[in-house]
Amino acid sequence: MPDHDVAVVGGGPVGLLLACLLAQSGVDVAVFEQRTSDDDRSRAIGIHPPGRAALDAAGVGAEAGRLALALDGGDVLCGGRVLASVSFTPRQQVLILPQRRTHALLSERLADLRPDAVHLGHAVSDVRDEGEVVRLTVESEGVAREVTASIVVAADGVRSGVRRRLGVEWRETRGSGTYAMADVADDEPGRRVSLYCEPAGIVESFPLPEGRRRWVVADPLERLRDEAAFSQEIEERTGIRPDLALPPTPFRARQHRAARAGVGRVVLLGDALHETSPIGGQGMNLGWNAARHLAAAIEKSSGGTEPDFRAYGRRALRSAARAQRRSWFYMSMGEPAHGVGLGTRNAVIRALGSPPLRRSAADLITMRGL
Structure with missing residues (x-):
């Protein structure tokens, strides 16, 4: 036996x-x-x-x-403008x-x-x-x-x-990339995710329990290795400067x-x-x-x-x-983009956030059909 x-x-x-x-x-x-x-x-x-x-x-x-x-849902932004928003139904709850x-x-x-x-x-x-x-x-x-x-x-x-x-x-x-990540204190984290699809690459902002927030930054040049560089990069892309207590964690997807x-x-x-x-x-x-x-x-x-x-x-x-x-x-939507490429990407994101596709986009995000 x-x-x-x-x-x-x-x-x-x-x-x-x-x-x-x-x-x-x-x-x-x-x-x-x-x-x-x-x-x-x-x-x-x-x-x-x-x-x-x-x-x-x-x-x-x-x-x-x-x-x-x-989470209630999330917003995708670029240049200070909201490109798309989704809200989660009870069956899509994350x-x-x-x-x-x-x-x-x-x-x-x-x-x-x-x-x-x-x-x-x-x-x-x-x-x-x-x-x-x-x-x-x-x-x-x-x-x-x-x-x-x-x-x-x-x-x-x-x-x-x-x-x-x-x-x-x-x-x-298919699918690879380099990123840096940090969890920081946030007195008002809210219940919505913010995805900043900026020309220099994506910045993701997730609320966490217990007054915390996670920041994830696309880092194709692998240079965001200390608190100052990480915070500055987020500020340049989003206008927000998080206060880090520890160095960010780099990772390769x-x-x-x-x-x-x-x-x-x-x-x-x-x-x-x-x-x-x-x-x-x-x-x-x-x-x-x-x-x-x-x-x-x-x-x-x-x-x-x-x-x-x-x-x-x-x-x-x-x-x-x-x-x-x-x-x-998801990763391709968050890559650095400029000119025609940036316009095309933003058009795709707007289409996914439009009323006819919004529910299907939320299903995609929340792993329906897997």
Whole structure:
């Protein structure tokens, strides 16, 4: 008999949500995370309707809704003029909650369901599918041991070691760019997003809970590395100068998809399966949505049945392809533009914000149809 029904490699928010769904159904699940403590970084912030549905299924949706800031909508501006505005209906509602908070909610939920499920400081260095079981080599404090499971889920991120060991091809898709990001204090953050599509590139301004605001700036020259340069660039593009307490965080957005979702009893999930640009805020929600379908596939294979992840893989990769096309479009709208290019871009944005297309644009933004 294997040690566990399911071993999840990676204890981020996607791996934890899957573990919660499985534990609720009585599945013996173990999560192996190489970090020695919970991830307190504030990265993803948007919870779209598919993500909210996944959090509801895992039993933490109500608490996330209580802690989050619910957006009313957003405005796209250029040169001080509003090009387009959208407002969200209840079915399109987007919540804003820093990833560290959703991570904490999922950690607490899993601890209630299965107190011994999460193993921090445990790195998986090898995975071997032996037909009826999968054997993992797990290292902790310099000591290696073997753990067996009926199914292994690799939720170990963009640089997935499990994906590399499986030999699954990692294919780049359209959409890349460099940005800088900072969260600052804001006494009146409001409930609307402002997107400044300026000639020098986009500036995104998101309200956060607890009197905070996130600024994201397109940084094609990769020069916004200190508080002064970051604030000055925002002021030059928007007329607003935020007050930073810490240097901004630079990041590069890229997009990739795995050639397949898994091999045998080992299956990929979340960023290990697809890297989606954070511009548009779809990545974490995409992983959560896929986790619901993967949990159902795993439950069907209980009792020793050979797992069949083909339908899950087709659906997850198809959804990822759609999301990446949307992210590529969002990124292209935020690139530097001048002259005819700027006029064309602004005309496209105005068209999307026009009454005939406004509802469809809001659906696009809030991940409907994925």
